[in-house]
Amino acid sequence: MSAVEPLPAASRDDPCGLPLPDAATLAALAAAGVEEIAAARPGPLALLCEHGGNAVPAPWADLGLPAALLASHFGYDPGAAALTRALAARLSAPAALGRWSRLFVDLNRQVQAWECVRPDCSGIPVPGNLDVTAEDLAARLAVARTPFDAAADRAMAARAVVLSIHTCTPVYHAHRRPWPVGVLWRERAVLAAPLIDALAAEGYDPVGDNEPYDWREAEGYTLQDTRIGGRVALYLEVRNDLLATDGGVAEHAARIGAALATALADWEARRGG
Numbered sequence: 001m002s003a004v005e006p007l008p009a010a011s012r013d014d015p016c017g018l019p020l021p022d023a024a025t026l027a028a029l030a031a032a033g034v035e036e037i038a039a040a041r042p043g044p045l046a047l048l049c050e051h052g053g054n055a056v057p058a059p060w061a062d063l064g065l066p067a068a069l070l071a072s073h074f075g076y077d078p079g080a081a082a083l084t085r086a087l088a089a090r091l092s093a094p095a096a097l098g099r100w101s102r103l104f105v106d107l108n109r110q111v112q113a114w115e116c117v118r119p120d121c122s123g124i125p126v127p128g129n130l131d132v133t134a135e136d137l138a139a140r141l142a143v144a145r146t147p148f149d150a151a152a153d154r155a156m157a158a159r160a161v162v163l164s165i166h167t168c169t170p171v172y173h174a175h176r177r178p179w180p181v182g183v184l185w186r187e188r189a190v191l192a193a194p195l196i197d198a199l200a201a202e203g204y205d206p207v208g209d210n211e212p213y214d215w216r217e218a219e220g221y222t223l224q225d226t227r228i229g230g231r232v233a234l235y236l237e238v239r240n241d242l243l244a245t246d247g248g249v250a251e252h253a254a255r256i257g258a259a260l261a262t263a264l265a266d267w268e269a270r271r272g273g
Helices: 023-032 058-064 080-091 134-143 145-156 188-201 246-272
Strands: 034-037 045-049 095-098 161-168 181-184 207-209 232-239
Touching: 023 134, 023 145, 034 080, 034 145, 045 080, 045 145, 080 095, 080 161, 080 246, 095 145, 134 145, 161 246, 181 188, 188 207, 188 232, 188 246, 232 246
Parallel strands: 045 095, 045 161, 161 232, 181 207
Antiparallel strands: 034 095, 181 232
């Protein structure tokens, strides 16, 4: 990740050591931590959006961070939630969206991974994540990961394809990313190839083919084999500058939605044969 503008330094006041919420508060925060969208009709596709929100539950006091940092790509995937909602409506796909910031708990990282509760953002410390106790981590997982995983399971039930929607910055380490949209895959031929072709037909040039990240070389959490149960799974990365306005979201939801409909129809035809 890379911020495209300078960000204010985090507060050095350590919010750690605050009392953990009681069971009733944890339950309320868990209920608030995920958004679920039901499908109007049957279909093959389910949508996930792990990094849809940038809020931090109140008992964790914004992790000691300024609002500008939480509102940057460090805090969430700007535009991803709006795109997910638009695609869910267009394709009648059930969806699960995380509302808590990835800096509170990254829903797409293994619990033992450094990025799951990352202590800094490219050198900017995250005070609330510097000395996370086992009890604190368990409370965070209870209000973030547990409800999201349950919602994801409900979204994926009776669906054969799952697409996890993310956004990326247009600039990374001073290099401009040329791909407006990228498809990340482990098995290219099944659905990734027809989706890449369909996105190209919608005018995206170039389409990222396992770009800006190569899923064969990375290990997330949400779409790991033990979670998806044999479903066809892909990640979609969209450059966040394309989704900065309502008009941009509407335009790209229409184009990406059309490409997904084409690719899914091709996949279903081959599957039926």
